[in-house]
Amino acid sequence: MVNLDKKVIYQIYPKSFYDSNGDGIGDIRGIIQKIPYIKQLNVDMIWFNPFFVSPQHDNGYDIANYYQIDPLFGTMADFDELVAKLKEINVGVMLDMVFNHCSTSNEWFQKALAGDEKYRKFFYLRKAKKDGSLPTNWQSKFGGPAWAKFGDTDYYYLHLYDPSQADLDWHNPEVRQEVYKVINFWRAKGVQGFRFDVINVTGKAADLIDSTDPIEEKQLYTDTPIVHKYLKEMNAASFGQDPDSITVGEMSSTTIQNSIKYSKPSEHELSMVFNFHHLKVDYQNGEKWTKMPFDFMKLKSLLTQWQEKMDQGGGWNALFWNNHDQPMALNRFGDPGKYRVKSAEMLATAIHLMRGTPYIYMGEEIGMIDPDYSSITNYVDIESKNAFNNLKNQGMSDEAALAIIRAKSRDNSRTPMHWNDQEYAGFSKVKPWLMPRNQSQINVKKELSEGEIFNYYQKLIKLRKHEDLISDGHIKMFLKSDQHILAYERYLDDNADRILVFNNFYGTEYVVQLPEEYRHQTYQVLIGNYQKDNGKTEQFLRLRPYEALAIKILA
Numbered sequence: 001m002v003n004l005d006k007k008v009i010y011q012i013y014p015k016s017f018y019d020s021n022g023d024g025i026g027d028i029r030g031i032i033q034k035i036p037y038i039k040q041l042n043v044d045m046i047w048f049n050p051f052f053v054s055p056q057h058d059n060g061y062d063i064a065n066y067y068q069i070d071p072l073f074g075t076m077a078d079f080d081e082l083v084a085k086l087k088e089i090n091v092g093v094m095l096d097m098v099f100n101h102c103s104t105s106n107e108w109f110q111k112a113l114a115g116d117e118k119y120r121k122f123f124y125l126r127k128a129k130k131d132g133s134l135p136t137n138w139q140s141k142f143g144g145p146a147w148a149k150f151g152d153t154d155y156y157y158l159h160l161y162d163p164s165q166a167d168l169d170w171h172n173p174e175v176r177q178e179v180y181k182v183i184n185f186w187r188a189k190g191v192q193g194f195r196f197d198v199i200n201v202t203g204k205a206a207d208l209i210d211s212t213d214p215i216e217e218k219q220l221y222t223d224t225p226i227v228h229k230y231l232k233e234m235n236a237a238s239f240g241q242d243p244d245s246i247t248v249g250e251m252s253s254t255t256i257q258n259s260i261k262y263s264k265p266s267e268h269e270l271s272m273v274f275n276f277h278h279l280k281v282d283y284q285n286g287e288k289w290t291k292m293p294f295d296f297m298k299l300k301s302l303l304t305q306w307q308e309k310m311d312q313g314g315g316w317n318a319l320f321w322n323n324h325d326q327p328m329a330l331n332r333f334g335d336p337g338k339y340r341v342k343s344a345e346m347l348a349t350a351i352h353l354m355r356g357t358p359y360i361y362m363g364e365e366i367g368m369i370d371p372d373y374s375s376i377t378n379y380v381d382i383e384s385k386n387a388f389n390n391l392k393n394q395g396m397s398d399e400a401a402l403a404i405i406r407a408k409s410r411d412n413s414r415t416p417m418h419w420n421d422q423e424y425a426g427f428s429k430v431k432p433w434l435m436p437r438n439q440s441q442i443n444v445k446k447e448l449s450e451g452e453i454f455n456y457y458q459k460l461i462k463l464r465k466h467e468d469l470i471s472d473g474h475i476k477m478f479l480k481s482d483q484h485i486l487a488y489e490r491y492l493d494d495n496a497d498r499i500l501v502f503n504n505f506y507g508t509e510y511v512v513q514l515p516e517e518y519r520h521q522t523y524q525v526l527i528g529n530y531q532k533d534n535g536k537t538e539q540f541l542r543l544r545p546y547e548a549l550a551i552k553i554l555a
Contacts, residue, residue: 138217140162
């Protein structure tokens with residue numbers, strides 16, 4: 001079995017990593033050229049966002065051909081070389097599998113449009129209601145109705161995302177067989193990791209009905225019981241045959257109970273799950289396109305529930321702050337100005353020492369921050385542009401709408417990797433598809449020569465490899481009502497030693513009173529982002545601005 005608990009996974013958004021051929025877009029050869037940097041990272045696997053053939057309406061999550069590399073990113077020979085060269089440095093490959101929907105350019109959809117009955121059954125095709133209205137009142141997650149006209153027929157097809165992304169009907173066993181064929185094709189090429197995009201949205205009912213409100217609407221097609229059946233079947237037919245496989249499901253609006261089942265080894269579904277509840281604590285009334293300071297107590301409560309209950313139920317969390325769909329965590333939960341370095345290290349400590357498998361998003365390890373573009377024209381993301389127009393239609397000024405886009409746009413994390421302080425951040429020799437910002441202060445070259453964030457991440461990665469309490473231990477949160485500190489204990493039933501982790505989420509010094517059981521204990525400092533000596537705990541612990549501290553209480 002794969003030793004999941006000691007692994008750390010790095011995420012690369014290929015379009016923004018490194019441009020090797022001067023077209024302003026990152027590519028596979030660019031990743032190959034940066035393998036010396038990847039080797040320095042000391043990670044175990046890299047999750048790559050999709051580089052399959054795609055019209056790129058949703059940055060590659062609209063796949064037209066699951067078996068070919070998009071020429072935008074390179075060739076299959078480039079991919080094979082990438083897998084081989086990463087294998088030489090003991091780094092595995094995780095591919096992004098998008099199976100809830102496919103591009104309307106995909107041959108499956110095109111054959112369906114041409115009237116092929118077999119492929120018509122691959123999609124949710126429905127006629128309008130008797131009154132001429134759409135088959136259901138469902139809304140697309142990208143805005144507007146979730147139904148679009150199916151060619152010049154009387155039918156409409158379901159698209160929960162962009163109209164160019166037609167939802168696949170998983171009730172059809174032939175669809176599922178096609179999906180397993182895709183996974184097995186890439187397994188044969190040496191791929192052992194798979195990330196499944198919005199996989200729990202596949203469980204729609206066979207009969208689609210109107211919703212009564214947006215929350216209930218999500219429940220009609222998200223996280224339903226049949227998803228477990230699909231995952232068990234997929235596991236048995238593909239990656240489950242490989243003892244070294246690592247899989248993660250992106251779970252939209254999921255529950256702890258379902259996530260335990262998705263990730264518990266005895267269920268034979270997936271290795272772990274991504275959930276996003278903790279990244280919605282700066283959504284006003286649950287709405288993404290709003291601007292408010294993050295709610296620390298809500299964040300803490302969610303992390304507590306997911307950590308403790310997944311542990312109790314035998315499930316496994318994917319641990320992360322950042323990805324290609326989220327603004328940079330430093331801007332949301334830290335201080336990107338005065339305490340950029342300390343808050344970057346604190347945020348890393350908070351999740352890397354938890355129970356689960358940590359993910360590092362490219363640029364996070366050098367403390368990259370949001371670009372804060374000055375105009376909506378600087379943004380490329382379709383969701384952001386739609387949101388900007390919607391906010392203006394609600395009567396908001398350009399300035400107020402732009403402030404929200406700045407805070408929440410997916411482009412925040414998609415800016416090119418900052419390799420050096422040049423005009424295009426050493427990412428490309430020509431103007432890139434999305435402009436880098438603030439690379440004069442934040443870049444790989446500068447970080448490796450004089451920074452401390454990268455080295456701090458190295459210490460965290462090493463700790464997970466060598467400290468069983470971190471990789472295998474249980475977790476218990478404490479100081480639960482404290483409004484500044486996230487604190488937890490890692491312990492093993494057969495080991496008297498314990499690790500205590502303290503994270504100050506604010507830019508002010510703070511004194512915390514330790515619970516009785518943790519006082520007057522001899523400790524050794526495992527890691528911290530300020531200087532601290534080994535010693536004995538007292539009644540109080542003083543934490544400096546954005547301080548992170550992990551100590552091992554010796555039995």
